[in-house]
Amino acid sequence: MPCASLRNKGESCEENNRIMQQLILLVITLPFISAVLTQLFSDRLGRRSASVSIVTAWLTFLFAALCLWSALSSPEVYEYSLFSHWGVIRFDSLSTLMSVVIAAISLIVHLYSVRYMIEEPGYARFFALLSAMTGTLLLMVAAGDLITLLIAWHLVGILLYFLLCFDTRSRPAFRYAFWTWITYRIGDLPLLLAAVLLYHAFDSWSLSVIFERLAAAPDTLTIFQLPLAEVVGSLVAVAAFARSAQFLLHTWLPYSMSGPTPVSALMHAGIVNAGGFLINRFAPVFVETSSVLPWVFAVGLATAVFGSVLMLTQNDVKKALGYSTMGQMGFMIMECGVGAFSLAIYHLIAHGLFKGTLFLGAGGVIGEARKNYNVPKDPLYNFVVEKNPARGRKPWLLMAAMTLLVPIVILAFAHWLVAQDFYQKQGAIVLLFFGWVTGAQLIFATYRMRTDKPRRLISQVIVSFAVVVVGYILISHAFDLFLYPDEEFRARIYAAATINVIWFDALVVLITAVIVAGWLRTYYNERNGQCKDKVISPLWLGFYTLISREFYVNDFYVLFTRRLEALATRLNIWLRWV
């Protein structure tokens, strides 16, 4: 009887496995089939060819949702191999979750584009490219071996280039699409090197095999007798930086708005998040590292700061949105850097949804603004646009105390709900710290806002903040359990992100002191009416110049490229073009 039961269980498992394989294959192949059909029948069907793309986008989303539902009910890993050495499709919690996100965003973008792109020449080509991009992204997240991952990773850059320069008459579109292309290619190369190093070390392209063998031999050495995990972790991180527009590899992002709006939405909501996915995919490598994640954190932090500063100083809304994405990507990479890998996945999904909404809603807002120039003035408008601070002051000492204490109490409570020992993890402390700064800034902004009912406003802000924080932490905890069910593995990720305790404490104290001193000074100035400087200092002017030129990063790259091109021309002239 037990044997029969086991046999039945085994058969049912095999059946489940087979169904899953078919579903995953359908999820990935449907968009590619759609791309080919849309393009092939474009002459015959005209604008109706988009309907092929829409139907398959719906089906892809439904099948992806089914896969996720199946993954939620049984957290097993299935793999399906198309060829002997590569072409492995992996079905696990990360790939199914990302597949649903990609399929959902793609579906929304498809539906939006039906009317938005209707007057554009090359309507069918647009949908074909969109479907191909969806398929490639799905292949990327489901890749179970390094060659398939490399192929999908590379193809995303190619397809994005052709989506961005969809309007073939526009030279700026081509120019900025080229920036994207070359940055993506730069990002492909470290991933390629990481892949071949892993292959050499473990004699397999399969991710499962590599991760298993790395866990068994974490001290494996590679070229120049360097630790393999550290080298591969660094290379993967650089590939993620290029894809997610981290500082110094970010210049393409704010300038890639020349493409159609649905492409911007897809890019900002989906493609740019690939860095966070890649780091999560290579989590078994990162747990074996000791020095990679701290500098991943540093790069993310720098990107978040530079992106936010540049966003605040833009007078072009689209560029401001681009830099906003850069700041968010910095935050996502920073989360990876502190070991909160699953939080980064949650962040990229949340960011994808709100940024996608912003882009897709932008056209409607612009259209509305064209019809009605008179923006209705209310307290929020006065505060945000005209920057009129409140006339009546609340007691500043009370507000300062509230600013500092309320967020930390809410955050500590929310963290305590999910893990009582959170304060023992540096990563959790860092996230707590940033949550505290954000919450305090929110209450600080409220302090300056003009309102008839200050108590009501402040209590509303605090309640909203509490809801957001508790929701964020609970959902991210659920992500943690889904993506990394092994508690020991989760602890090891946090451990890999840990730095020397003395350095950590010193940094936290220093940054806290600087931020608190800044707030206190601002409160004090507000109270004493010294918030407006009468004379602009040369230092301030220099800083303004620096940010108005976007830290001269673009200028440097353009100059460098021109010098290289001039050198190549000179060489060609010397060598008579042969």
Add this chain to the structure above:
Amino acid sequence: MQELSWIVAGLFLPLFPLGMVFNALFQRVRNVWLRVALLLAWPLPGVWILQSTTPFIPSWVVYWALFSAMLYGFRAVVVKEFGVWIGFLATSTWALNWIALASGVELDQLVLHALAFSLPLSLLAILVGELERRYESAYTGVISGLAKAQPRLSGLLVMTMLAVIGSPLFPAFFSMLDTITHSVIVLPVIALGVVMLWLLWSWSGIRLLQDLLAGPAVPVSHKDISYGVTMTYGLSLVVLIIGGLYLSGVLL
């Protein structure tokens, strides 16, 4: 005798300055099919020589090969004439055979590495012939807005260019992957150079392509290639992809 065979091999798997011979010849030949024959046949004597002599390749030759490949890859960045560009790319890609051999790629697979680049370059040469037939030139300084004027020809040029610069699923991608896989442990610095070279090809290829495709069409109307011819060329690209998949099975 050994030295002489190496010099001959250096002519056909071009090492600088011997690569100038091929480029000078390729630029003089105007007939499309002769160009195709040159692209397909030129590297083969070099491969055969290396196969028959099975030499131990000194490290300075490997560095020289990388220098030659990078020099032509770098020079291709500013080239605006398709014929010159094809010659430079051919020179740059064939030089990699020295690196592949020194890194441990099997001798009988060397010809596959050479053909992985020669085949897409030949297809590009044929398409450039179509371009020259219409515009009497393949110079991007005088042709622009091709995507608008000749969408089918543009599409094929784009796909072929992707095949030439080693995009995934085309044979050149797997050839590059194999070369890097072999060289990364034996010659890590060389592997890094090969990776940079791949970036140079992408840079030059896309730069050339977008000069041709972007912008308003030149005010001369030419007929685009027919649907049937497009399908034929398209089929060639599909064959290249199948070849790439086959190569992945053989090499990796």
